[in-house]
Amino acid sequence: MSDLLTIELWRLAASYLFLILLLVMSLLLKLGRGREFFVATVRMTLQLVLAGYILEMVFRQQHVLVTLAILLFMQVFALVTIFGRVKGKIGPRLKRVVSLALFVGTSLPLAYFMLVVIAADPWYEPRFFIPIAGMTVGNSMTGITLGAERLARVFQTTRARIEESLMLGATPQMAVSEFLSDTFNAAIIPTVNSMLGMGIIFIPGMMTGQILAGASPVDAIKYQIVIMMGILGSVAFAVFIIIQLGYRTFFNERAQLINNQD
Amino acid sequence: MQTVFTLRDVSYGNILFIPSLDIVAGSLFGITGKSGSGKTTLLKLLNNLVNCDRGEVLYYGKNVLVYEPVELRRKVLMIPQAPYIFPGTVLENIRLAFYFNRKEAPPQDEMEEMMSAFEMEGMLNRDTSNLSGGEKQRLALVRVLLLEPETLLLDEPTAALDEDNATTVVTYLARWVRKPGKSVVMISHAGSLVSDYAGTILDLSGGRISSLKERRGANV
Numbered sequence: 396m397s398d399l400l401t402i403e404l405w406r407l408a409a410s411y412l413f414l415i416l417l418l419v420m421s422l423l424l425k426l427g428r429g430r431e432f433f434v435a436t437v438r439m440t441l442q443l444v445l446a447g448y449i450l451e452m453v454f455r456q457q458h459v460l461v462t463l464a465i466l467l468f469m470q471v472f473a474l475v476t477i478f479g480r481v482k483g484k485i486g487p488r489l490k491r492v493v494s495l496a497l498f499v500g501t502s503l504p505l506a507y508f509m510l511v512v513i514a515a516d517p518w519y520e521p522r523f524f525i526p527i528a529g530m531t532v533g534n535s536m537t538g539i540t541l542g543a544e545r546l547a548r549v550f551q552t553t554r555a556r557i558e559e560s561l562m563l564g565a566t567p568q569m570a571v572s573e574f575l576s577d578t579f580n581a582a583i584i585p586t587v588n589s590m591l592g593m594g595i596i597f598i599p600g601m602m603t604g605q606i607l608a609g610a611s612p613v614d615a616i617k618y619q620i621v622i623m624m625g626i627l628g629s630v631a632f633a634v635f636i637i638i639q640l641g642y643r644t645f646f647n648e649r650a651q652l653i654n655n656q657d
Numbered sequence: 658m659q660t661v662f663t664l665r666d667v668s669y670g671n672i673l674f675i676p677s678l679d680i681v682a683g684s685l686f687g688i689t690g691k692s693g694s695g696k697t698t699l700l701k702l703l704n705n706l707v708n709c710d711r712g713e714v715l716y717y718g719k720n721v722l723v724y725e726p727v728e729l730r731r732k733v734l735m736i737p738q739a740p741y742i743f744p745g746t747v748l749e750n751i752r753l754a755f756y757f758n759r760k761e762a763p764p765q766d767e768m769e770e771m772m773s774a775f776e777m778e779g780m781l782n783r784d785t786s787n788l789s790g791g792e793k794q795r796l797a798l799v800r801v802l803l804l805e806p807e808t809l810l811l812d813e814p815t816a817a818l819d820e821d822n823a824t825t826v827v828t829y830l831a832r833w834v835r836k837p838g839k840s841v842v843m844i845s846h847a848g849s850l851v852s853d854y855a856g857t858i859l860d861l862s863g864g865r866i867s868s869l870k871e872r873r874g875a876n877v
Contacts, residue, residue: 556741558706558737558741559740560757561727561730562704562706562735562737563730563734563754563757563800563801563804564727564731564754564757565727566757569756649705649726650726650727651705651708651726
């Protein structure tokens with residue numbers, strides 16, 4: 396990696412020209428969002444600087460508990476983000492399922508990944524573990540949000556149909572199975588779509604980073620492929636948990652459709 | 658006389674209060690009352706689509722809570738006031754109902770026979786989006802009658818029908834209920850056909866029994 400690219404500070408500063416351009420445009424177009432753009436840039440910068448220093452420290456420490464604590468932090472942060480987005484749309488029982496889906500749905504595929512696919516030594520090698528955990532948790536977060544929102548909407552808009560099915564002798568599972576497959580598809584389609592365009596329409600960020608840092612593109616794609624499969628697996632797994640356990644929260648033990656979600 | 662449903666001290670929210678009610682098996686039992694009088698809630702209590710807050714509902718002497726709920730609903734099928742017809746053909750609707758009951762669908766000529774009893778012959782392959790309101794209501798009946806339940810709960814089954822079709826439906830039900838082990842509980846307007854065919858008519862008002870009339874001269 397002799398041609399490893401390091402960006403000098405003044406060049407880094409030069410990249411903020413784009414923010415100034417955006418602020419000028421915002422003024423010209425009277426968008427009135429200059430403050431938002433500025434805050435977003437500052438937050439991005441601060442968060443990344445902080446992440447950079449923390450990761451550097453974690454990579455040096457190589458401690459299993461520190462690595463796991465970071466995973467937990469990411470999961471909790473993702474959960475808070477999901478709850479923020481679906482606020483008022485899902486009840487407490489579905490929220491519990493969302494939490495379970497996020498923790499189990501990301502941890503298990505991640506474990507498989509570290510132990511079997513990457514086979515890192517030690518298995519928690521933070522240099523691999525943390526970026527992969529980040530991508531897994533981030534993508535599952537999107538899938539789970541889509542799945543939970545859609546599931547809640549199904550029970551709002553198709554109540555009559557579900558209730559009719561129950562009256563006709565259907566089990567809750569039979570009454571909703573069609574909606575469950577729709578929900579599953581809707582929640583994993585963004586992930587599948589991103590695979591379709593990959594390498595042609597866009598070069599994924601991780602791969603770009605590796606190539607910029609001097610890795611051979613052929614090595615970079617191996618990692619990218621492996622990571623995409625990991626993301627697909629964990630999104631699918633998390634969404635599956637949401638759907639299979641989630642629909643049950645809309646019924647009680649007497650196979651009755653319940654009104655308020657508590 | 659055997660009772661199909663027995664209600665004791667039943668209350669549901671502030672919608673329904675029934676101190677005591679026996680519904681005789683093998684009869685057509687009519688329920689009348691203004692909207693909001695608790696008629697539909699009463700039906701839903703009978704197939705355990707909702708639980709009562711207090712008291713108990715018995716089906717053939719056994720508390721409905723003792724039955725596995727889905728098994729109970731397969732014995733006691735209900736048609737709501739505005740039945741939901743699934744997208745697809747008439748035939749697919751019938752097959753779906755059989756799938757819900759984990760039963761094998763009957764041969765098509767058997768379905769045709771039931772369809773023609775409700776003046777819908779030759780419509781098995783019709784797309785349900787082309788059915789009129791009255792046809793949908795009759796399809797809902799065909800769908801459950803083919804399943805041969807023990808008991809039928811019907812919420813205004815003739816509401817969308819013209820007089821001829823309404824007569825067809827009610828006379829069919831009056832005949833059907835004479836088969837061994839069958840019972841029908843049916844909501845209807847006061848003064849409609851039901852009063853001519855029902856063995857007993859329960860009138861509800863404000864969630865309470867306003868009157869319970871046995872009709873000895875009924876056509877049943």
